[in-house]
Amino acid sequence: MSAAPADADARDHVEITGSALSLDAAYEFVRSPRAGAVVTFVGTTRDEFQGKRVDRLEYECYAPMALKKMRELCGLMRGRWEVENIHIAHRTGIVAVGESSVIIAVSSAHRVASLEATRWCIDELKATVPIWKKEFFQGGEVWRENETQRREIRPPEAVG
């Protein structure tokens, strides 16, 4: 699901999908003749958490609100950094060990913008976007809770 409202910026692509994520697709979307840098972040399922062997993660999402929040993240990134294109994709359903759950790709003329914007984006996504993961490990299952939970996206700090 990724249908954009009429006033959405065409340089932003946000997506929630039950299919495997494609790093190639993210890169192809953001790369640009105007960009000297492309930064990608991929979140993947680890095989261990607090000493337990993890079998898989299962993701669930409040899709309309998650997409809305992801578009807000794009807008705030553009307000703070000179970025060209932004691609945010999150997977739902089963994500096995080693597979990707989230891909963020950002391009910019100069590397500082996309490096800083990408880091900010994944931090804020984890703190504010309504997505949940249930961890299945040896001996049980548990709903994980991210360390930082915010009810409002915290905008990136203004340039000094």
Added chain:
Amino acid sequence: GRGGMPTVTVLYFARAREATGGLVEETLDAEHTDALRALLVERHPELESVLQSAVLAVNQEYATANVALRDRDEVAVIPPISGG
């Protein structure tokens, strides 16, 4: 809604959905989110502990305090999130 009270759609996610026995959505009458929370616990007692750490979202915006509800609002019960 009946008697002038707003009729809203309530959505349950993750731990909240498990606490309702798998119910993902229902339609209820409530004036504001505090009243709705009380009503949810009445209908689904197992939701009480989930609601202590859950945030409500009204029409896809987090409700940071008690929010007045209107007819056809969409209210989501959002337990602590874990995206990424």
